[in-house]
Amino acid sequence: MEQKLIIILVTGESCAGKDYCADVWVSVFIRCHIHRSLTARAVSISDAIKREYAAATGADLSRLLWDRAYKEQHRPALTTFFQGEVRQRPRLLEEHFQNVVYGAVDVDVLLITGMRDEAPVATLSHLVPDSRLLEVHVQASEQTRRIRRGCHGDGDDNRDSNNNGSNLTALDYRPSLIFDNDTTGNEAAKRFAEYHLLPFVHEDLQRLANMVRQVPDFPRPGIEFRHVLGISQQPGGLALCTSLLQTHFTGDWAKVDAVACCEVGGFVYASALASRVDVPLVLIREAGKLPPPTVSVIKPTSHITSLASNNSKEKRIEMERDVVPKCASVVVVDDVLSTGETLCAVLQLLNEAGIGAEDVSIMVVAEFPVHRGRELLRQRGFGRINIQSLLVFGGA
Numbered sequence: 216m217e218q219k220l221i222i223i224l225v226t227g228e229s230c231a232g233k234d235y236c237a238d239v240w241v242s243v244f245i246r247c248h249i250h251r252s253l254t255a256r257a258v259s260i261s262d263a264i265k266r267e268y269a270a271a272t273g274a275d276l277s278r279l280l281w282d283r284a285y286k287e288q289h290r291p292a293l294t295t296f297f298q299g300e301v302r303q304r305p306r307l308l309e310e311h312f313q314n315v316v317y318g319a320v321d322v323d324v325l326l327i328t329g330m331r332d333e334a335p336v337a338t339l340s341h342l343v344p345d346s347r348l349l350e351v352h353v354q355a356s357e358q359t360r361r362i363r364r365g366c367h368g369d370g371d372d373n374r375d376s377n378n379n380g381s382n383l384t385a386l387d388y389r390p391s392l393i394f395d396n397d398t399t400g401n402e403a404a405k406r407f408a409e410y411h412l413l414p415f416v417h418e419d420l421q422r423l424a425n426m427v428r429q430v431p432d433f434p435r436p437g438i439e440f441r442h443v444l445g446i447s448q449q450p451g452g453l454a455l456c457t458s459l460l461q462t463h464f465t466g467d468w469a470k471v472d473a474v475a476c477c478e479v480g481g482f483v484y485a486s487a488l489a490s491r492v493d494v495p496l497v498l499i500r501e502a503g504k505l506p507p508p509t510v511s512v513i514k515p516t517s518h519i520t521s522l523a524s525n526n527s528k529e530k531r532i533e534m535e536r537d538v539v540p541k542c543a544s545v546v547v548v549d550d551v552l553s554t555g556e557t558l559c560a561v562l563q564l565l566n567e568a569g570i571g572a573e574d575v576s577i578m579v580v581a582e583f584p585v586h587r588g589r590e591l592l593r594q595r596g597f598g599r600i601n602i603q604s605l606l607v608f609g610g611a
């Protein structure tokens with residue numbers, strides 16, 4: 216497969232069925248015929264701490280991994296050990312995550328269970344900048360989980376018992392996808408994977424990626440520029456990109472009131488998409504170009520503009536104040552997400568116009584995780600917004 220590895224973090228409360236679902240999804244990827252032959256594997260990140268605990272205490276590792284009663288006996292000591300390690304090694308999660316990923320360089324799709332940390336895509340994606348990192352949150356009702364707890368284990372581990380109760384309402388961020396795992400059997404999980412996960416390995420995404428020309432040493436030596444806007448200059452490029460933006464959106468276009476975009480790159484893809492889904496545009500321009508009344512905010516320079524020009528400095532952007540009703544549902548579309556400064560400014564501007572983060576989704580054509588845009592958005596209070604990207608690129 217030419218596309219890079221996809222990493223899916225399968226999260227959720229204990230006994231929601233994370234390990235079960237991860238195994239079902241592995242089999243869906245392996246059997247899918249969209250691609251010639253995909254390899255997929257599920258790995259539990261919490262095995263690492265069990266390994267370290269066994270080495271430190273002499274406990275039997277294979278029984279810790281496979282013998283539920285034995286693991287239960289060791290649970291309090293394992294939890295204390297884990298907490299002590301986290302205190303001494305604040306980057307324990309990153310270390311374990313990287314070890315799991317490096318241990319699976321041979322697979323195309325890696326599913327990681329056993330992770331209970333806040334907003335893992337925002338905090339970890341820069342560590343795997345060439346890969347698409349997704350979080351699928353598996354949830355089940357209290358009653359279902361109680362029944363499952365009685366029947367079988369679900370990879371309950373020290374992270375589970377440490378966790379301060381991550382049900383979705385308590386999450387102050389938004390997982391990429393949510394799977395309701397309340398029914399018995401694997402049919403619903405299979406359908407979920409076919410509908411929501413397989414699109415990420417569809418060849419059309421690779422076709423789109425192939426339309427992005429790489430330009431070495433532009434705009435500065437050492438930068439491998441990806442000409443994302445150039446997709447629209449390729450034969451069929453704009454149509455393909457528009458159709459992928461439409462189909463990859465996890466919301467319902469019928470409930471969207473407007474597509475918002477910031478000049479200049481955003482205008483190209485947002486206009487084509489808005490026309491296709493028949494939704495009006497909200498145009499955001501540099502201050503002084505739109506007629507009053509407007510609202511405006513400061514926009515710091517984007518990553519690429521700050522590299523391109525020595526005297527680049529922040530500007531104001533604005534939109535017409537009454538172009539979209541307050542509390543309307545808005546999808547923000549941009550060509551690139553890199554540092555996230557542009558999207559933060561757009562979200563602040565929408566907020567000035569009466570559109571809160573709860574009514575906004577974001578779609579970008581390409582994301583550069585190395586610049587940690589998702590983390591910036593989260594730190595600025597936009598962590599609950601759904602951000603979807605068609606392409607993921609590493610590099611500077």
Ligand SMILES: O=P(O)(O)OC[C@H]1O[C@H](OP(=O)(O)OP(=O)(O)O)[C@H](O)[C@@H]1O
Binds near residue numbers: 477481516551552556
């Ligand atoms: O995440 P960020 O670091 O903010 O980068 C992303 C922004 O960079 C580019 O715009 P730019 O400001 O360079 O202007 P342009 O669209 O007019 O080229 C791109 O169109 C995005 O809007």
Ligand SMILES: Nc1ncnc2[nH]cnc12
Binds near residue numbers: 583610
């Ligand atoms: N390498 C790159 N190419 C194009 N746009 C970018 N934005 C951030 N990094 C970029």
